[in-house]
Amino acid sequence: MDIKLDPSRDDLPLMANTSHILVKHYVLDLDVDFESQIIEGTIVLFFESGNKFKKQSSSTEETYPSESNEACKFRMPEPCHIPVTNTRTVSSKVGYNDFVICGKGEKDTSGKDGNHDNQEQASGISSSKYCCDTGNHGSEDFLLVLDCCDLSVLKVEEVDVAAVPGIEKFTRSPKLRNQIVRELVALPADRWREQLDYYACCSQAPGCGELLFDIDTWSLQIRKTGVQTATDFPHAIRIQYTTKPQGRSVTWTSDQSGRPCVYTMGSPINNRALFPCQEPPVAMSTWQATVRAAASFVVLMSGENSAKPTQLREGCSSWHYYVTMPMPASTFTIAVGSWTEVKPEICSSNDLATERSFSPFEADFRYVGGCGHMEYPCRFQNASATTQEIIPHRVFAPVCLKGACQETLLPLIPPCLSAAHSVLGTHPFSRLDVLIVPANFPSLGMASPHLVFLSQSTLTGMSQFCGTRLCHEIAHAWFGLAIGARDWTEEWLSEGFATHLEDVFWAKAQQLAPHDAQEQRELRACLRWRRLQDEVRNSPEDMQVLRPNKEKTGHVSDSGSSVIKHGLNPDKVFMQVHYLKGYFLLRFLARRLGDDTYFSFLRKFVHTFHGQLILSQDFLQMLLESIPEERRLELSVENIFQDWLESSGIPQPLQRERLAGAECGLVRQVSAEVAKWVRVNRRPRKRKRKETEEVLEKLLPDQLVLLLEHLLEQRTMNPRTLQRLERTYHLSEQDAEVRHRWCELVVKHKYTEAYRNVERFLQEDQAMGIYLYGELMVSEDARQQHLARRCFELSKEQMDRSSAEVVAEMLY
Numbered sequence: 001m002d003i004k005l006d007p008s009r010d011d012l013p014l015m016a017n018t019s020h021i022l023v024k025h026y027v028l029d030l031d032v033d034f035e036s037q038i039i040e041g042t043i044v045l046f047f048e049s050g051n052k053f054k055k056q057s058s059s060t061e062e063t064y065p066s067e068s069n070e071a072c073k074f075r076m077p078e079p080c081h082i083p084v085t086n087t088r089t090v091s092s093k094v095g096y097n098d099f100v101i102c103g104k105g106e107k108d109t110s111g112k113d114g115n116h117d118n119q120e121q122a123s124g125i126s127s128s129k130y131c132c133d134t135g136n137h138g139s140e141d142f143l144l145v146l147d148c149c150d151l152s153v154l155k156v157e158e159v160d161v162a163a164v165p166g167i168e169k170f171t172r173s174p175k176l177r178n179q180i181v182r183e184l185v186a187l188p189a190d191r192w193r194e195q196l197d198y199y200a201c202c203s204q205a206p207g208c209g210e211l212l213f214d215i216d217t218w219s220l221q222i223r224k225t226g227v228q229t230a231t232d233f234p235h236a237i238r239i240q241y242t243t244k245p246q247g248r249s250v251t252w253t254s255d256q257s258g259r260p261c262v263y264t265m266g267s268p269i270n271n272r273a274l275f276p277c278q279e280p281p282v283a284m285s286t287w288q289a290t291v292r293a294a295a296s297f298v299v300l301m302s303g304e305n306s307a308k309p310t311q312l313r314e315g316c317s318s319w320h321y322y323v324t325m326p327m328p329a330s331t332f333t334i335a336v337g338s339w340t341e342v343k344p345e346i347c348s349s350n351d352l353a354t355e356r357s358f359s360p361f362e363a364d365f366r367y368v369g370g371c372g373h374m375e376y377p378c379r380f381q382n383a384s385a386t387t388q389e390i391i392p393h394r395v396f397a398p399v400c401l402k403g404a405c406q407e408t409l410l411p412l413i414p415p416c417l418s419a420a421h422s423v424l425g426t427h428p429f430s431r432l433d434v435l436i437v438p439a440n441f442p443s444l445g446m447a448s449p450h451l452v453f454l455s456q457s458t459l460t461g462m463s464q465f466c467g468t469r470l471c472h473e474i475a476h477a478w479f480g481l482a483i484g485a486r487d488w489t490e491e492w493l494s495e496g497f498a499t500h501l502e503d504v505f506w507a508k509a510q511q512l513a514p515h516d517a518q519e520q521r522e523l524r525a526c527l528r529w530r531r532l533q534d535e536v537r538n539s540p541e542d543m544q545v546l547r548p549n550k551e552k553t554g555h556v557s558d559s560g561s562s563v564i565k566h567g568l569n570p571d572k573v574f575m576q577v578h579y580l581k582g583y584f585l586l587r588f589l590a591r592r593l594g595d596d597t598y599f600s601f602l603r604k605f606v607h608t609f610h611g612q613l614i615l616s617q618d619f620l621q622m623l624l625e626s627i628p629e630e631r632r633l634e635l636s637v638e639n640i641f642q643d644w645l646e647s648s649g650i651p652q653p654l655q656r657e658r659l660a661g662a663e664c665g666l667v668r669q670v671s672a673e674v675a676k677w678v679r680v681n682r683r684p685r686k687r688k689r690k691e692t693e694e695v696l697e698k699l700l701p702d703q704l705v706l707l708l709e710h711l712l713e714q715r716t717m718n719p720r721t722l723q724r725l726e727r728t729y730h731l732s733e734q735d736a737e738v739r740h741r742w743c744e745l746v747v748k749h750k751y752t753e754a755y756r757n758v759e760r761f762l763q764e765d766q767a768m769g770i771y772l773y774g775e776l777m778v779s780e781d782a783r784q785q786h787l788a789r790r791c792f793e794l795s796k797e798q799m800d801r802s803s804a805e806v807v808a809e810m811l812y
Helices: 179-186 190-201 348-352 401-425 463-475 492-509 514-537 572-575 577-593 595-609 615-626 637-645 652-660 665-682 700-714 719-729 738-747 750-764 770-778 782-795 802-811
Strands: 011-013 021-033 038-049 143-146 151-159 209-211 212-215 219-223 235-243 248-256 260-264 282-295 298-301 310-313 316-328 334-337 340-342 394-398 433-437 445-448 451-454 481-487 562-564 612-614
Touching: 021 190, 038 179, 038 190, 143 260, 143 770, 151 212, 151 219, 151 298, 179 190, 190 282, 190 316, 209 615, 282 298, 282 334, 298 316, 394 401, 401 433, 401 595, 445 463, 451 463, 463 700, 481 492, 492 514, 492 577, 492 615, 514 577, 514 665, 514 700, 572 802, 577 595, 577 637, 577 652, 595 615, 612 615, 615 637, 637 652, 665 700, 665 719, 700 738, 719 738, 719 750, 738 750, 738 770, 750 770, 750 782, 770 782, 770 802, 782 802
Parallel strands: 021 282, 394 433, 433 451, 481 612
Antiparallel strands: 011 562, 021 038, 038 235, 143 219, 151 209, 151 235, 212 219, 248 260, 260 334, 282 316, 298 334, 310 316, 340 394, 445 451
16 A cells, blocks of 8 residues: 655554554664665564464563663674575665665566555554454465655565574474564563573574565565464564665764764654654564664664674774663664764762662662563662662764863753652663754754754753753653653643653752742743744644544554654644643643642652553543542543643633733843833934933843843834844853844844844754744845845755755745
């Protein structure tokens, strides 16, 4: 089936038939070729028959696991001495104009061989006609459907895991390949290292028969002639493939020092253009990956180990990472570039002691009051890990930003990690790498297991902007990663929580007094209220709903496939409604319960649901059950759904709160400063001698943002006032949020003396500059439009593809 979707308006299809068969582990073996801008190699997938049709047994029950806390150096398995099928003889110079190569030398024939139908199920997208229930013993072959896009698949084969020496040690059926895999994926937690070793050895085993495959726009479909059920389908397969330079899961670009790099940038299609996978979040799996690149490059990846390079041959190094916490394939992240590790100039012994890692073998595991996931080494049951306030962390950046990272970012990580621990408890992940990504990164930050990307925009100005963004990404370790949304349309479960928690973490990281922390939170609430009002005025109503599928949320088709509403709509990338409405809902609930009660509950919720996928009702039901009935004050899951999650516009409870609420002191101070600037702007060029000079107060960065937003509401501001405004607050040296508002003011009032600030912003702060292009064009001023086009021409080749398309539509 080849479904044609319009990326400007359509939903994102998740094609994998996860109800029939689930990937439990991936082994990737990849080469990164910067000259050809491709990643090529193999991926071996280890399966378990899907939970809907398999026979239930203790070794194959579907549960939701968590994460291992291993920080030791990974021991590579001894050479298996197996005659391995040669999967690396294909030249990297593939004909990319062909959509795909099917088998050896055959062009893609999808849509021509009758292997696909185009019917859609009401609840999702059907798989091919070859797909049948595992209980159906009819005449059709079982079809494995994987999510796949922009890949050239060269070969698919079954892996002969029975040929691995020593495999008989842990299996009762050494000659039955599927049974070997079943027992391998079900090994107990205390044998996790042995399990990884055997996964690696099995991935090197020879092939024992090529499998038929077909590929279309969104999926890879694989079958074995005569195999009619998922239970009998090969449980270990190897796929040889290459990415394409134009693939939408990774970006090939140059870093700020002009050196080539490639990284996953959080594409709407996730990782399906990096490797064939099962995208639905229910397909939680572990992985290990070996990546080879030129010796001058550093490979960073979502992995529990702090990998070190292994020299292979002259000029080539290999990096190996692994993850033992089952996660959705969409959370896999990689970045390859000439990064330099940023280290503090002085490292105290106290810091080393605080950040020490704990191996599962030395850990004191406590299984009393166990977790809600399958049994395996879990940090929440590790007595040492539960008290670890600051996990081991590293910072990487282009060499030209090393100084900025040492000054701004590096000192913030320990207090932010410690603050997060004080609020939520145990860190879900055992370590953290932070990378300053290239200027074309389309957002301010992105969190994945063990690895956070930050935009270079976070390094300018004072520490506030960097600190709050860092806290936001750290919060995702709990909400978004350790606890994920079962239905990706419920983004608020990730972004709403991270937005709400960033303020709490940042106040604690600064060690603010309670009153000062409250003032800071109220000021930020004021700013978000203004943004939410603006977003609601300027976005389609159907994209303002936090639970768009309503009672069908979490539903999938019989095969497990589904669609993500608005998943391919480019406008969605620039919307903040899930952040803002989610934030205000959680703020509303915390205020209703009181902070102490709410955050005590939140720690309990995290302990109960880490390592699992949730829906909105899981959180709301547990929250309401923890409140005495007399204090619920007509709160119910149904009311919250209706008022907050299933309606467009501003929620009624929020409107009532904002109308009744008094301004905090920091906001009142800004209001007073606005009045002063309005008076300054109205004064004639030649003032009377006795006229009193306005005394202007120093303002915090968030206050400056609010000040500039108020001044944007003024119809006119003369150049003299704008010049004084810039000099008073040194606006061109402030953080990116402040500079963005300043640039808007410059554009609105055509203040030509500061156009250089606008040009700099469009070049260096691409994650935030999209809106400015629109402002420059809407003005219909020839000079401003020329500025916009000139800046775009200078940066479009390096710009994120989706952002470039949006800007090009504005300009031409």
